[in-house]
Amino acid sequence: MKKSDNKGFALFFLIAVFLVISALIGAGITMIGPRVRKAKYDRSGEILTAATQSVISWSVINGRLPDAATFPSLLPSSVDDWGRALVYIYDNNLTSSATGGICGRQSTGLLYGAVANTAFIIVSGAEDLTVNTTPSVSGAYAGTVAPATADIVRFVSLENLKNQAGCFGFTSGVLKILNNELPEGVSGTPYTGSLFADGGVPPYAWNTTVLPVWLAFNPATATLTGTPAIAGSFSVTLKVTDANGGTTTRTYTLKVS
Incomplete structure (x- = not known):
């Protein structure tokens, strides 16, 4: 080659x-x-x-x-x-x-x-x-x-x-009614009880769904007033709504002696 x-x-x-x-x-x-x-x-x-x-x-x-x-x-x-x-x-x-x-x-x-x-x-x-x-x-x-x-x-x-x-429990920031119970009343004596809310987005709007006939509720001041004629235990249900549409409800037993 x-x-x-x-x-x-x-x-x-x-x-x-x-x-x-x-x-x-x-x-x-x-x-x-x-x-x-x-x-x-x-x-x-x-x-x-x-x-x-x-x-x-x-x-x-x-x-x-x-x-x-x-x-x-x-x-x-x-x-x-x-x-x-x-x-x-x-x-x-x-x-x-x-x-x-x-x-x-x-x-x-x-x-x-x-x-x-x-x-x-x-x-x-x-x-x-x-x-x-x-x-x-x-x-x-x-x-x-x-x-x-x-x-x-x-x-x-x-x-x-x-x-x-954890917002779906009783947690800080959650809308809630603070009262654990209502003040007790005495028959024949004028009664006053105030409600308090916390959490959610203020301002709050209040209303009631269950009240005894002798008791009135002022939603502007969140105050219960009235004069019980007789002793007994009375059911009271209150609801609060916040500015963002959140709601919570609590039912109490109001005792009158």
Whole structure:
């Protein structure tokens, strides 16, 4: 075989090797790209889940949601895996005990798409580095938050948050009538008893469903008055409603000697 033939064969071999290596590298890049992308989505999802749990934990302890200024300090990481800050959207009424906090509210003004009574939403802009959900910045919001499929989102309903905060027992912030019993009366003597409420969202509206005939109730002052003619035990049922539509009822036995 001539030297020129050997050189031609060697050159052909090198070209073939180069093409094979190039193909392998291209295939590797093609395979690695989606894996890297998936890993970033997975890690960002974990970051959002951890952020959601941090907000819930803080809220359970404090009886209200954190505001946008407090939010970043609560998180293990306040940025997603692309390095972009998480967006925190919430109902402002849930951030203050004066407006009911968590346990005192019956509803919110925040919707996530068609999901009513949403407490808060946390959003990552994901791969395109842009939050497409509206609104796209952290803060209080009243209205419908428009979901975007390009974003990674976690949201929590008010009912879920209240369940985790233990709001359905006799808990701080829950609307309740404070009186454990009514003052006793004496037959033939004018009687007065005052009712007190706490929690929920003031102001309160009072009414009664059960009263003895000799007893009157003033809903403006939450006061019972009257003069019992005879001794005995009388059933009294009172109901209070707060400004957010929360209600609670208690029944008492009023003893007259």
